[in-house]
Amino acid sequence: MTEPSRPGEFELIARYFAPIAGPGGLGLLDDAGLLRPGRGYEVVVTADALVAGVHFFPDDSPDAIGWKALAVNLSDLAAKGAKPEGFVLTLALPRGWTEGWLADFAGGLARMAEAAGCPLIGGDTVSTSGPLTLSITAFGTVPAGRMVKRSGAKPGDVVLVSGSIGDGALGLKVHGPDKPDWVATLGAEDRAFLADRYLHPQPRHALADALQRHASAAMDISDGLVGDLAKLLKASSAGAEIDLDAIPLSGPARAALMAAPALAELAWTGGDDYEILCTASEREYPALVAAAEGSMLLLTPIGRITAEAGVVTYRGKGGAHSFAQGSFSHF
Amino acid sequence: MTEPSRPGEFELIARYFAPIAGPGGLGLLDDAGLLRPGRGYEVVVTADALVAGVHFFPDDSPDAIGWKALAVNLSDLAAKGAKPEGFVLTLALPRGWTEGWLADFAGGLARMAEAAGCPLIGGDTVSTSGPLTLSITAFGTVPAGRMVKRSGAKPGDVVLVSGSIGDGALGLKVHGPDKPDWVATLGAEDRAFLADRYLHPQPRHALADALQRHASAAMDISDGLVGDLAKLLKASSAGAEIDLDAIPLSGPARAALMAAPALAELAWTGGDDYEILCTASEREYPALVAAAEGSMLLLTPIGRITAEAGVVTYRGKGGAHSFAQGSFSHF
The missing domain is CATH 3.90.650.10 (PurM-like C-terminal domain)
Structure with a gap:
């Protein structure tokens, strides 16, 4: 059995993730992204990890997985009274991932990011011998001292x-x-x-x-x-x-x-x-x-x-x- | 074979991660952490994922794994000219993790965090059927417009x-x-x-x-x-x-x-x-x-x-x- 022809890390970023990126993501071409909170604002930070077989069924629609991965983080920001400003995604792809899967995943992620006005500003993509694992860290802003605890x-x-x-x-x-x-x-x-x-x-x-x-x-x-x-x-x-x-x-x-x-x-x-x-x-x-x-x-x-x-x-x-x-x- | 007696998520956070937390981590008891960049500063954000068997040997010293996981992110911040301010950790623990492993991992992480003045401000701990997977997102500050690209x-x-x-x-x-x-x-x-x-x-x-x-x-x-x-x-x-x-x-x-x-x-x-x-x-x-x-x-x-x-x-x-x-x- 031959491996399917798949894009490399940089093509993958350019094709599927750069379209979700905001200006703070610098085209996802640098080592880091930027957040620019307005004067008098603080940054609220939240993170959630999701593992296939634990947090979702491995054969769930990749669109839904992408949507939900960001949604659960935005839910935390909402509870803290914070306006969503951006997120970073780290993605550990299992052996045998396909470009079609990734395109659908990025599609669901993009719809949620668009709906919330919360662009991608950075991340990392690696391979794993285990199940698909993803981690999102999301950022929101609140007026200083106003995060709801x-x-x-x-x-x-x-x-x-x-x-x-x-x-x-x-x-x-x-x-x-x-x-x-x-x-x-x-x-x-x-x-x-x-x-x-x-x-x-x-x-x-x-x-x-x-x-x-x-x-x-x-x-x-x-x-x-x-x-x-x-x-x-x-x-x-x-x-x-x-x-x-x-x-x-x-x-x-x-x-x-x-x-x-x-x-x-x-x-x-x-x-x-x-x-x-x-x-x-x-x-x-x-x-x-x-x-x-x-x-x-x-x-x-x-x-x-x-x-x-x-x-x-x-x-x-x-x-x-x-x-x-x-x-x-x-x- | 019986499972080793292990602390639950909250004991685990209190015992091993709360000591690494800074004031922005709110004791790791809330859904989110806080970053308070000074007036005229921007926040530089970088993320790296590490998978056992891909980025380190599964039997590497957990102290070294913890140290390096944070170090590689701090290296990105340094290159961008940013002063480290905090980080979040998401950790997917494989079946059979032990408290001793986690204590040593947290020890290495704590030494790096201390050396860099970069406290933990949040995160997520989940279980996985695959290899240990961890993702760190680190934050630094630069005077507005001064991130080195x-x-x-x-x-x-x-x-x-x-x-x-x-x-x-x-x-x-x-x-x-x-x-x-x-x-x-x-x-x-x-x-x-x-x-x-x-x-x-x-x-x-x-x-x-x-x-x-x-x-x-x-x-x-x-x-x-x-x-x-x-x-x-x-x-x-x-x-x-x-x-x-x-x-x-x-x-x-x-x-x-x-x-x-x-x-x-x-x-x-x-x-x-x-x-x-x-x-x-x-x-x-x-x-x-x-x-x-x-x-x-x-x-x-x-x-x-x-x-x-x-x-x-x-x-x-x-x-x-x-x-x-x-x-x-x-x-």
Whole structure:
């Protein structure tokens, strides 16, 4: 078997990555890229690594892999109240990669970069004997001192989430190879919606400015609402009372829960939401919700911050509820 | 066989990585880190990925892997004239990683970070079914508009290199599993010197300020002097005349070339130098060399930039010399 004819590193950069580059990328021809934060601004930096077979299925559409790799980083920037400014990509390509795969991957990456106004400014491409591995470091800017931390929640603050919760975790079941019985009970449109929410998360960068102005704490929900709330509370040395019935669900997620009520647990604890979890004082809360609505994004109050560090009370129709395992573990 | 008892992601961060973190890392407890460039400064960004079995031997000392992973990025920052300010690390750990390995890796990383004043400000740790893979993105600052590019070399400029050339490529032979015959002819100290130059490259960040003030173009030499010079010339649309006999060699490298004269080719074209290749106008050249000497670093002139784009003439004792393959290819 002969190796397919493939472009070298420089052709590859020129053909697929240079079109995603902004002026700070210097045509991807130098050893480094440049960020030029405006006067009085700071740079927020976030990084996520993704490994084939761990974070996505190796045969997922390369377009979706490219989209999502950048989206999960932009989701972190949004939660910090930062405006996206650029990113770098390091890509370890497995033996047998094809140019077609790479073209589609770069296409998905380019669409997300374009949608967010976040150009590529540098990176590195290497080979690996293992699975495809990629790492993105993304940069955003905030006015100095205005990055929204996890640690700022205060007793009495309202707890809110953006969009709808659970679609990503349900979408993974719909999309994955071993489909549970409930999947067949959903209509084709609901299945497509949930799978797409898993494959193409929408980073909430439209919320960044509102969060920076009005939120007391925020993080993005990537490892499940219940587990990520525990992290925010730990950083803030606070507790919370959460109304499970207030947690917003999409129509397709509600349809799945009708078919299999036990899925509620998955919706609340499963990963891949890429929504924003935030808190705001009683005073700032109306302005935060109004600013979000101005960006056509829904922020839903789901509870209150309490003073007792680490204690979270979940209540719903069935009374109090406790969670055995809060969050996806990375090991 | 039972899995060794190992810390979870959060214990791991607290135990091994939080001690390397600077104030911008926010204790590595948030989703993002912060960079605060001073007024009138820009941020230079560079990234390198390293894969076990490709960029280092899987059984290399984890201390050396940690040191070198950061060093190769700091070398890029130095070449751009940037002062190191921080870095993020994404780490994909293979099955069977041990806490001892990680402790030593973090130790080497910490020593390099400390030596360069370049703290960790964020990252991500994931698992992989493949080889250990790590990616570092490093940040430095330069006064606005002063990043030293590859593209600024002008006809008549002096071409210079820092330190000594070829030690890394020779050191790889000394260190690697298949040792050529000439290795046995070297003394133990020479062998140790060359292997250490491969394992613990010294990024030339002490040169950053001098380069930013006086160099017309610069890059670090990671893929071999001959190949990297070709890249600098391509970016500058220029040519060069190089005196092979002027290329500085260390004592141990000269000893190796005495034993096997054909090694000169390896010294000039092999990778892993992590020295600086730069150019300066006739006017700026003395100030550049003097500033480097003030930092106890030697910059050696090896030739001149010429006007004919892409044409490089190499001359030495044996007359004109041409190179078949200029540079290490990443694929």
